[in-house]
Structure formats: structure tokens, C-alpha cells
Amino acid sequence: MSTRALYIGLMSGTSVDAVDAVLVDLASPAPSLVAAHSHPIADELRSAILKLCSGDVAGLPALGETHIALGEVFAQASLSLLKLADIAAEEVVAIGSHGQTIWHEPNGDKPFTLQIGDANTLAERTGITTVSDFRGRDMAAGGQGAPLAPLLHQHLFTSARTSRAIINIGGISNITFLNPATPPFAFDSGPGNVLMDGWIAQHRGRKFDENGSWASEGVVHRALIAMLRQDPFFSKGAPKSTGRELFNSAWLETKLELLDEPVAPVDVQATLAQLTIQSLVSALQEHGDPEEIYVCGGGAHNRTLMEGLANALATRTVGTTEALGIHPDWVEAIAFAWLAKQTLDGRAMETSGFTGARAPVVLGAIYQR
Ligand SMILES: Nc1ncnc2c1ncn2[C@@H]1O[C@H](COP(=O)(O)OP(=O)(O)O)[C@@H](O)[C@H]1O
Ligand SMILES: [Mg+2]
Structure with a gap:
């Protein structure tokens, strides 16, 4: 075995255009991109996501179903990426999954941000430790939760x-x-x-x-x-x-x-x-x-x-x-692979200049393989 430190990064942004999936080697300070894959989001799922984003209260069951369905898509995106790269899941240290934002209200006295795409499903289907929910902790520390890239x-x-x-x-x-x-x-x-x-x-x-x-x-x-x-x-x-x-x-x-x-x-x-x-x-x-x-x-x-x-x-x-040195399509997904490593390494991130958080905190929640 080499001394590679392989991580997967998953990103689905405001556009809800696709799931960006990258496999990166983080053994040295500068990430090296091993493989990248743009995974489709089916029209029906996209519509369900956009409905949730509109604040049109579809009800908790709709939220839950979309959360799980998207977790499955994130898992598929990861598995397709591994297949493309011919890499086994056991070789991957962790997945960093940003999740799909469906609501982001950083202001007011009860700031709230919600990213969906169940990380339990992702860890279970791939057998890979998954780090998710990066924004919530930043917000709890007084930050906007965004931007983190x-x-x-x-x-x-x-x-x-x-x-x-x-x-x-x-x-x-x-x-x-x-x-x-x-x-x-x-x-x-x-x-x-x-x-x-x-x-x-x-x-x-x-x-x-x-x-x-x-x-x-x-x-x-x-x-x-x-x-x-x-x-x-x-x-x-x-x-x-x-x-x-x-x-x-x-x-x-x-x-x-x-x-x-x-x-x-x-x-x-x-x-x-x-x-x-x-x-x-x-x-x-x-x-x-x-x-x-x-x-x-x-x-x-x-x-x-x-x-x-x-x-x-x-x-x-x-x-x-x-x-x-980094193709513009993959910067954000690479950021979340890299952030997953920071989480597992227990490193508090200095976000005060980006999100306004009061003090550095370790971002993300860990779902063990
Ligand atoms: N060839 C292209 N020409 C013009 N716009 C493009 C092209 N490819 C992608 N885009 C734009 O980029 C968006 C996706 O960008 P992306 O960085 O994935 O955003 P997000 O993080 O919000 O998902 C698409 O919705 C589209 O508007
Ligand atoms: Mg996108």
C-alpha cells in the first residue's frame, strides 16, 4: 500500500444541477485530484428539493423522504466515483459531504441552516466514515455557517x-x-x-x-x-x-x-x-x-x-x-473532502473572516464506518 490518504468530497450547491463527487489524495498539503464525477440528480428529486427550498411547507414526511432519497443518491455518486477510479471503499479514509441546503437563515435571533442528504445512509451504503453538517457548528459559534470553501x-x-x-x-x-x-x-x-x-x-x-x-x-x-x-x-x-x-x-x-x-x-x-x-x-x-x-x-x-x-x-x-492548478468544476467538492480531514484530525477552523464565527471550532459531525 502506498502512503496515500484518500478522501471523497461531495457537493450539491444552490443550483441543484448535479452532485459533484471528487476523490482526492490529501497525503501532502496540496490535494491531488485522483478522480472526479458529476452525478445526475433525477428531475423528480430535483423538484422535491426545490419545493422544500421554496419554503412551501410540504410537510415533515416530504422532508424526510427527500433527505433519505438524496442520501441514497450521494451514496450512488460515491460508489460510481470509486468504480471510475478503480479504488475500493476500504482504501478511502472518509467522505466529506456538504449536503443540499434547503434553508439558510443566518440572521435574526434564531439563525438556522439545514443541509439534507442523510449521512447515515451514505456511511451505511458505502462502508466509509462520513463527515457532514459542517455549517451547523459554525452557526452555533456565532457564524453565518457560510461560506466555508x-x-x-x-x-x-x-x-x-x-x-x-x-x-x-x-x-x-x-x-x-x-x-x-x-x-x-x-x-x-x-x-x-x-x-x-x-x-x-x-x-x-x-x-x-x-x-x-x-x-x-x-x-x-x-x-x-x-x-x-x-x-x-x-x-x-x-x-x-x-x-x-x-x-x-x-x-x-x-x-x-x-x-x-x-x-x-x-x-x-x-x-x-x-x-x-x-x-x-x-x-x-x-x-x-x-x-x-x-x-x-x-x-x-x-x-x-x-x-x-x-x-x-x-x-x-x-x-x-x-x-x-485546480479545475474550476471541482474546487468546492475538494473543499469538503479537505474539511472532512480537518474534522477527523480534530482541527478547529478559523472562520472569523469568512463567516464571522466568534472562535475557531471543529466543524462537522462524524458517522463512523
Ligand atoms: N457550459 C456552461 N455555460 C453556462 N453556464 C454553465 C455551464 N456549465 C455550468 N453552468 C452554470 O453553473 C451552474 C452550476 O454551477 P455549480 O458551481 O455547480 O453551482 P452550485 O454550487 O450552486 O451547484 C449551472 O446551474 C449553470 O448555471
Ligand atoms: Mg452544482
Whole structure:
């Protein structure tokens, strides 16, 4: 046997597009990606998840059934990944499973975040120790519970020479600021793909806007973008995190109704892409205008977003995390494999600059093999 330390990371984000599954070797400080697999989520299960996310109270049985069904899918994703890599379950130290967020309310006097996808089922079906529920402990320690992937960004991507921003454009966007001389910080900047996904599904019956090409055919609507940008979330200070509870189709419809003129669907799509770009750019500019920008998450494939960012930040290096050695599709899943190792090693994580937690805590709950 080699001295490998194999971990699986599982991620299903706000987009509910697929389960990202990675097998990584964490024997040395920099994770090495052994295999990666994008596991489908069936339409019926996706609908059940989105119904729960809408706060449309489907009742506890529906919540329970979806929790277990998703646990089975996570197990299938892990087993398919192992098969692909030709690795036996016994060789894997642990699985880090983020779970599917169905509610995230970090503010108020009873903050609450819920990720589903039963880790008992996952441990039982795979025979692999599973670490899950990373966000809950952070929240109990006074943090937002999110974003957590910046912990890996900090670990891997900090440069001793230049200021960097790592931008994850998933359903929601978050930015990690890495400066050579000051502590790192991160926050959610607002929507990533979630509003564009919803709009194209409604008007074109597609799951997402491939390459951002529909958005590129439209014209940004000035009054609409101004109205969208007025949402208080954008001007709120960090730490902050968000999700479908705020940025959803009802949010968009309310703003559209307030306009006194109709907007062509293609122009709405262009405006939504612009909202993602502008909210990222203004967050970058308000926080020191980093020298180098690296994008990860599905938004890295959206040409309209990437070109919009590059144009707005013309004096900066704008690329994807591929330039730093990690393919943009797998950064988040790798983060949760790496976090599982931190949990098993009993390491308290310093999240104060990311989530605002009062003190470092060991994140995650362990389900033994
Ligand atoms: N080729 C592509 N062109 C445009 N957008 C893409 C492409 N591939 C993925 N995406 C976008 O990325 C989203 C998934 O990104 P992901 O990082 O998995 O987000 P999440 O963490 O929210 O699941 C999709 O829903 C889609 O909007
Ligand atoms: Mg995803």
C-alpha cells in the first residue's frame, strides 16, 4: 500500500444541477485530484428539493423522504466515483459531504441552516466514515455557517506576493480575498447563476444558459439593473451569506412588476448576467481591488460572465482556478473532502473572516464506518 490518504468530497450547491463527487489524495498539503464525477440528480428529486427550498411547507414526511432519497443518491455518486477510479471503499479514509441546503437563515435571533442528504445512509451504503453538517457548528459559534470553501482557498491559493480574489460562481457567488499581509476574508456577493437558470427555464425550457449565449443576445435594461442593484443585500457589510430564500424568481417578478414597462425576456437574461457581474465587480472594488482574479464554479463556463468580468476589470489578471492548478468544476467538492480531514484530525477552523464565527471550532459531525 502506498502512503496515500484518500478522501471523497461531495457537493450539491444552490443550483441543484448535479452532485459533484471528487476523490482526492490529501497525503501532502496540496490535494491531488485522483478522480472526479458529476452525478445526475433525477428531475423528480430535483423538484422535491426545490419545493422544500421554496419554503412551501410540504410537510415533515416530504422532508424526510427527500433527505433519505438524496442520501441514497450521494451514496450512488460515491460508489460510481470509486468504480471510475478503480479504488475500493476500504482504501478511502472518509467522505466529506456538504449536503443540499434547503434553508439558510443566518440572521435574526434564531439563525438556522439545514443541509439534507442523510449521512447515515451514505456511511451505511458505502462502508466509509462520513463527515457532514459542517455549517451547523459554525452557526452555533456565532457564524453565518457560510461560506466555508474559502478555508480551502486560503490554504491553497494564498500568494506571498500579490493580492488575489477567488470567485466562486455557483447558484450564489462568493468572493475570497487573499492578501499577502492581512487576514483573509470572504462573503457572498449575491446571485451567481441562480436567477439566470430560473429565467431561462421559465422562458426557454432549458436548465441553464449554455455559455451565456442567450444573455449575450440581449441588451441590459438600465432601469431594471438599477432596481435590482438597490436590494439591501448588496450594500450590507460582511459577513453575509445568502441563497434561494432571497434570490429567487419571486424576488425577480416583484422587481419586474415595479417597472412601468415590459422587458423582453432576452433583455431580462442580459440584465441578470449584468447583475452578477456588477455585484462582483463592485464588491471587488470596495475591498481593495485585488491584482489577480480566479474564478471557479459553473459560472466559469459562462462566457458572458467571464468576458463581462474581464472587461470591467481590464487592468487585472482574470482567469479561472485552472491557472492555479485546480479545475474550476471541482474546487468546492475538494473543499469538503479537505474539511472532512480537518474534522477527523480534530482541527478547529478559523472562520472569523469568512463567516464571522466568534472562535475557531471543529466543524462537522462524524458517522463512523
Ligand atoms: N457550459 C456552461 N455555460 C453556462 N453556464 C454553465 C455551464 N456549465 C455550468 N453552468 C452554470 O453553473 C451552474 C452550476 O454551477 P455549480 O458551481 O455547480 O453551482 P452550485 O454550487 O450552486 O451547484 C449551472 O446551474 C449553470 O448555471
Ligand atoms: Mg452544482
